[in-house]
Amino acid sequence: MTIQEQEKNIIAEFELFDDWMDKYNYIIELGKSLPPFDPELKQDKYLIKGCQAHVWLYPTHQNGKVFFTADSDAMITKGIVALLIRVLSGQPPVEIIKSNLDFIQQIGLRDHLSQTRSNGLSNMIKQMKLYAIALESSHKK
Amino acid sequence: MLLNIEQIRTDFPALHQHVNGRKLIYFDNAATTQKPQAVINRISEYYSHENSNIHRGAHYLSHKATEAYEQARKTLQQFLNAPDDRQIIFTRGTTESINLVASSFCKKFVKPGDEILISAMEHHSNIVPWQIACQDHQAELKVIPMNDKGELELEHLSTLLTSKTKLLAVTHVSNALGTINPIKEIITIAHKNGTPVLIDGAQATSHLAVDVQDLDCDFYCMSAHKLYGPMGVGVLYGKESWLEAMPPYQGGGEMIKDVSFTKTSYNDLPFKFEAGTPNVGDVLGMEEAVKYINHLGIKNIAAHETELMDYALSKLGSVDTLRFIGTPNERTGVISFSFNDIHPYDTGIILDKLGIAVRTGHHCAQPVMDFFGIPGTVRVSFGFYNTREEVDQLIEALEKVRIMFS
Numbered sequence: 001m002t003i004q005e006q007e008k009n010i011i012a013e014f015e016l017f018d019d020w021m022d023k024y025n026y027i028i029e030l031g032k033s034l035p036p037f038d039p040e041l042k043q044d045k046y047l048i049k050g051c052q053a054h055v056w057l058y059p060t061h062q063n064g065k066v067f068f069t070a071d072s073d074a075m076i077t078k079g080i081v082a083l084l085i086r087v088l089s090g091q092p093p094v095e096i097i098k099s100n101l102d103f104i105q106q107i108g109l110r111d112h113l114s115q116t117r118s119n120g121l122s123n124m125i126k127q128m129k130l131y132a133i134a135l136e137s138s139h140k141k
Numbered sequence: 142m143l144l145n146i147e148q149i150r151t152d153f154p155a156l157h158q159h160v161n162g163r164k165l166i167y168f169d170n171a172a173t174t175q176k177p178q179a180v181i182n183r184i185s186e187y188y189s190h191e192n193s194n195i196h197r198g199a200h201y202l203s204h205k206a207t208e209a210y211e212q213a214r215k216t217l218q219q220f221l222n223a224p225d226d227r228q229i230i231f232t233r234g235t236t237e238s239i240n241l242v243a244s245s246f247c248k249k250f251v252k253p254g255d256e257i258l259i260s261a262m263e264h265h266s267n268i269v270p271w272q273i274a275c276q277d278h279q280a281e282l283k284v285i286p287m288n289d290k291g292e293l294e295l296e297h298l299s300t301l302l303t304s305k306t307k308l309l310a311v312t313h314v315s316n317a318l319g320t321i322n323p324i325k326e327i328i329t330i331a332h333k334n335g336t337p338v339l340i341d342g343a344q345a346t347s348h349l350a351v352d353v354q355d356l357d358c359d360f361y362c363m364s365a366h367k368l369y370g371p372m373g374v375g376v377l378y379g380k381e382s383w384l385e386a387m388p389p390y391q392g393g394g395e396m397i398k399d400v401s402f403t404k405t406s407y408n409d410l411p412f413k414f415e416a417g418t419p420n421v422g423d424v425l426g427m428e429e430a431v432k433y434i435n436h437l438g439i440k441n442i443a444a445h446e447t448e449l450m451d452y453a454l455s456k457l458g459s460v461d462t463l464r465f466i467g468t469p470n471e472r473t474g475v476i477s478f479s480f481n482d483i484h485p486y487d488t489g490i491i492l493d494k495l496g497i498a499v500r501t502g503h504h505c506a507q508p509v510m511d512f513f514g515i516p517g518t519v520r521v522s523f524g525f526y527n528t529r530e531e532v533d534q535l536i537e538a539l540e541k542v543r544i545m546f547s
Contacts, residue, residue, distance in 0.1 A: 020161075020494055025545060052486040052502040052517055073516060074484035075546060112490075119486065 003095050006087045007103035014107040031078030037071035048120035053077040055120035059131040077119045093132035144445050150526050152177040163496030166531045171475050171522030172500050174369045183429035187422040210421050213428035220431045222352040223378050227410040234375035235343040236266040238362035243270035245387040251307045253279035258309040260285040260293050264316050265505040267341045291318040291467030302334040309338045313345035317506040318467030319475030328357055348473040350439045353378050370430030374423035384410050391416040442525045453532045460539050466518045477518040483546045485517040495538040
């Protein structure tokens with residue numbers, strides 16, 4: 001599935017909620033269903049520090065595609081991390097670099113990305129893209 | 142006198158709004174308080190009719206603004222019961238007041254091998270300036286420890302104070318825990334050692350009567366915005382002998398007597414420490430806030446807030462899995478807590494969705510969080526306009542949080 005298709009699906013899923021509480025309950029569930037993050041990878045070099053909630057991001061690549069696993073110490077942040085992984089993990093680096101992740105705004109979670117200092121989310125996206133850029137440029141060499 | 146809270150609330154326009162479709166409940170007063178209309182009007186009035194540069198113009202507006210500005214200094218002098226208005230220095234706030242002393246005092250009085258003493262419950266603003274000063278002067282930073290209740294262990298104070306201790310800087314009220322420190326006792330002990338004391342009063346002045354002469358502190362720092370006044374302005378009170386002996390903090394206009402390219406002589410107190418055009422409008426706003434507090438009476442405010450805090454403490458105490466962070470015997474303004482298995486950030490987001498503003502995180506006091514072994518707390522902080530009904534709604538909201546994350 002392409003990034004756009006994943007985004008479209010997520011938007012459709014979130015349209016089912018007419019109540020913010022259901023939406024946030026769903027985000028919490030998404031966080032819980034994120035595959036467990038290898039505790040050995042909880043190292044400083046994979047840590048994206050937020051003022052309040054932290055994110056750990058571990059990128060790998062295989063067959064020209066980028067894969068991410070991640071974790072957060074806060075559940076709501078972790079749920080949004082799960083959404084970002086669903087959209088971006090397993091995609092070619094070029095697509096990751098191009099993505100503008102509009103779905104975040106469309107499902108009403110933009111605030112979580114603009115709070116740059118409180119959680120690691122916007123820096124997480126930056127890191128995901130930087131990794132894709134690094135991989136892409138190393139291929140070109 | 143019992144405060145009429147409903148009446149008082151009508152003075153605060155920011156309290157009357159909806160957030161996420163719900164009536165705002167503002168419990169983040171330790172971060173900053175809302176401003177009464179009188180303060181907002183005073184600032185607007187200054188820029189509408191009095192704006193001019195002070196202390197130099199020979200014209201009508203300059204006289205008027207200078208007079209208002211110097212009257213504000215007198216109002217603040219009375220508010221802190223300082224002996225003389227020359228001892229009231231206007232700054233950008235508590236942080237700048239502390240930085241001024243850390244820079245200027247240490248330059249003159251701190252030598253390599255000396256020590257500065259702070260406490261384990263300080264805000265970063267009362268840690269970092271001293272770290273910088275210690276680095277600059279090859280001095281050592283020492284720390285008064287605290288106990289599990291979030292109270293300072295004063296039995297260590299007399300051994301921590303040595304002939305090398307050039308200054309003790311301690312907070313009046315902890316911003317993260319709400320602890321009221323026995324600063325009068327601390328000051329007495331420090332003075333016996335010949336050590337001057339700086340008090341960070343940022344969290345105290347809106348809740349407690351402060352009398353710098355009775356305390357006998359050497360420096361007292363405060364911010365207007367925690368006192369229902371504007372942001373970006375505050376006060377440094379200092380004993381005259383120290384202020385006279387200390388070199389200027391910044392150079393510029395206003396702080397000089399005579400300037401030539403070979404030599405400059407500095408102005409008298411307080412102007413020696415007020416380089417550049419001051420923030421006149423906000424100083425007048427701060428004065429208006431002090432007048433507002435004086436009108437309500439700080440004792441009446443304290444009585445209302447104590448009653449409200451006791452109510453909140455007993456209600457919060459009955460919320461399942463809630464753990465108080467800091468259980469000091471003497472407390473004002475702040476209650477910090479966390480849930481066993483819920484990140485404070487998650488709690489903060491859901492409370493926000495329910496229209497309740499609290500602060501979550503480390504509250505710029507990371508060493509305090511490290512001490513308790515937690516990433517942060519949920520901090521509920523009170524102002525005189527908060528009510529029991531708001532506390533009840535907070536409790537209801539916390540029950541929702543608990544269910545959502547269980």
